[in-house]
Amino acid sequence: MPPLCESCFDHVDKLNQQVSVMRKEIKNLRQMLENAVKSHRKYMTSLLSAVSNVSQGDNQPPYQQQSLSEKTEMAPNVSLEQGTIQTVPIGYIRSCFSAKNGTPRQPTVCGHSRATLCIQPSVFNNPDQALMGLEQFSHVWVIFLFHKNGHLSYKPKVKPPRLNGQRVGLYSTRTPHRPNALGLTLARVDKIVGDTVHLSGIDMIDGTPVLDIKPYISDYDSPLSRPGAEPYQMDVGQLETAAAPQDEVMGDVLSIRMNSGSPSSGKDTSFARDESTKVTGPNSSPRTTLKDEAITADVEKRSEASSLPVADANADSAAPFSKELRNVLVEVKAYINDTELTSEKDITKSKRPETTQCNPRLCYGEEEYSTIATWIRAPPVGNLEVRFTPHALSELAKFIPPQHSDPTGNDCPRFKFLRSQEEALAAIRAVLSADPRSIYRRSRCEDRLFFFTLDTADITCWFGPGFAEVLRVRRV
Numbered sequence: 001m002p003p004l005c006e007s008c009f010d011h012v013d014k015l016n017q018q019v020s021v022m023r024k025e026i027k028n029l030r031q032m033l034e035n036a037v038k039s040h041r042k043y044m045t046s047l048l049s050a051v052s053n054v055s056q057g058d059n060q061p062p063y064q065q066q067s068l069s070e071k072t073e074m075a076p077n078v079s080l081e082q083g084t085i086q087t088v089p090i091g092y093i094r095s096c097f098s099a100k101n102g103t104p105r106q107p108t109v110c111g112h113s114r115a116t117l118c119i120q121p122s123v124f125n126n127p128d129q130a131l132m133g134l135e136q137f138s139h140v141w142v143i144f145l146f147h148k149n150g151h152l153s154y155k156p157k158v159k160p161p162r163l164n165g166q167r168v169g170l171y172s173t174r175t176p177h178r179p180n181a182l183g184l185t186l187a188r189v190d191k192i193v194g195d196t197v198h199l200s201g202i203d204m205i206d207g208t209p210v211l212d213i214k215p216y217i218s219d220y221d222s223p224l225s226r227p228g229a230e231p232y233q234m235d236v237g238q239l240e241t242a243a244a245p246q247d248e249v250m251g252d253v254l255s256i257r258m259n260s261g262s263p264s265s266g267k268d269t270s271f272a273r274d275e276s277t278k279v280t281g282p283n284s285s286p287r288t289t290l291k292d293e294a295i296t297a298d299v300e301k302r303s304e305a306s307s308l309p310v311a312d313a314n315a316d317s318a319a320p321f322s323k324e325l326r327n328v329l330v331e332v333k334a335y336i337n338d339t340e341l342t343s344e345k346d347i348t349k350s351k352r353p354e355t356t357q358c359n360p361r362l363c364y365g366e367e368e369y370s371t372i373a374t375w376i377r378a379p380p381v382g383n384l385e386v387r388f389t390p391h392a393l394s395e396l397a398k399f400i401p402p403q404h405s406d407p408t409g410n411d412c413p414r415f416k417f418l419r420s421q422e423e424a425l426a427a428i429r430a431v432l433s434a435d436p437r438s439i440y441r442r443s444r445c446e447d448r449l450f451f452f453t454l455d456t457a458d459i460t461c462w463f464g465p466g467f468a469e470v471l472r473v474r475r476v
């Protein structure tokens with residue numbers, strides 16, 4: 001890393017200023033555009049309903065192929081049947097991340113990442129009523145549009161950054177570049193004030209259009225914590241997926257081990273990567289996320305409440321499973337033994353058959369447990385160590401939380417979303433530790449400075465082997 005002179009920093013500052021002016025202009029333009037679209041949409045809706053009334057009775061059969069122009073002229077009810085409705089954002093995310101660069105790849109990466117979502121009065125006259133009751137839920141699914149993708153194109157195979165250049169099918173990933181460009185984030189609901197939901201643990205940039213929100217209901221949304229689900233320990237084999245010959249990645253299923261400790265205690269229940277799974281990546285450290293913790297707590301609670309004993313599926317002792325269930329477990333274990341991988345090399349060497357084998361369904365009685373691809377928790381790229389120069393730390397120490405008074409009276413930089421310097425430090429660490437660089441940057445621009453914005457701070461850092469170092473933290 002070459003030493004940075006003050007003029008480099010000044011140059012970067014100037015560029016940043018220009019960028020922020022451009023951002024403001026873009027914001028204004030967007031607002032103008034939105035207003036124009038709104039009034040145009042109203043006009044079109046009235047026109048369409050008039051057309052619909054006239055042409056009732058000669059609707060086209062659903063699913064018939066149509067040109068785009070025909071689609072836009074369709075009556076609303078036909079559009080709905082054909083799945084070609086026009087969506088309207090219920091609101092726009094105001095987020096502590098202003099650009100894609102440095103925005104966490106998933107909500108669990110940075111628990112302190114905060115945002116607000118104000119429901120638009122154009123969707124509901126009384127938006128606060130639409131939010132009534134949501135305060136009883138800790139988490140919410142946010143369905144949004146990747147509006148900053150830059151293009152609408154997509155490919156059937158993608159290279160997730162965590163797979164470091166290996167390709168997998170688009171639908172086995174969370175890539176933003178997908179047909180319809182829809183994103184799905186499970187965010188924490190911090191509070192609801194009037195028409196505004198305050199969220200944390202988000203991975204959306206400022207200005208993201210939100211199409212819908214729905215409460216997260218573990219009983220419905222998590223196969224692990226359905227009512228009556230019993231924690232147990234089970235090793236899971238790998239998922240067979242079809243892969244084109246040039247793509248040597250396969251979608252392995254990660255074992256989920258739910259070791260309940262002693263059957264009666266229900267304690268020590270963990271939802272962690274199974275140690276017996278031999279597929280590992282360098283520095284890979286299985287991370288128990290907040291959501292995992294929530295699920296674990298849920299399972300613990302249920303396990304304590306349940307009268308059924310908890311069994312270890314691997315134990316040789318006479319486990320309290322029914323004969324039928326034991327047979328299923330034996331089958332699954334046999335499957336695992338047949339297909340067990342021995343090293344990371346095997347992941348890339350194995351050629352997958354053209355036909356797709358079924359994922360062994362993990363059932364206990366009527367309960368079904370979830371499995372995930374191994375690379376999610378044991379990716380070939382590991383987490384980075386995050387360092388701060390003393391200079392960067394002293395700059396960060398100047399920032400004050402939103403409601404605090406300025407102790408120096410010197411117009412200190414102020415956070416809008418983050419509540420303390422500690423939160424900011426933790427958020428920067430979280431973002432960088434997950435290596436936010438694209439594969440291209442990682443491999444081709446190793447020695448370049450990396451910039452990202454967190455709340456009202458512009459962060460400058462660089463990456464070395466296995467670490468990221470923060471060099472500067474300046475007011476945006």
Ligand SMILES: C[S@@+](CC[C@H](N)C(=O)[O-])C[C@H]1O[C@@H](n2cnc3c(N)ncnc32)[C@H](O)[C@@H]1O
Nearest residue numbers: 100103104105146147148174183184204205208
């Ligand atoms: C990998 S996606 C995952 C989003 C969501 N959790 C999902 O699974 O659908 C997250 C990344 O999308 C990018 N992103 C976030 N908001 C965006 C937006 N409005 N338009 C385009 N890209 C966005 C950011 O770079 C972020 O790191």
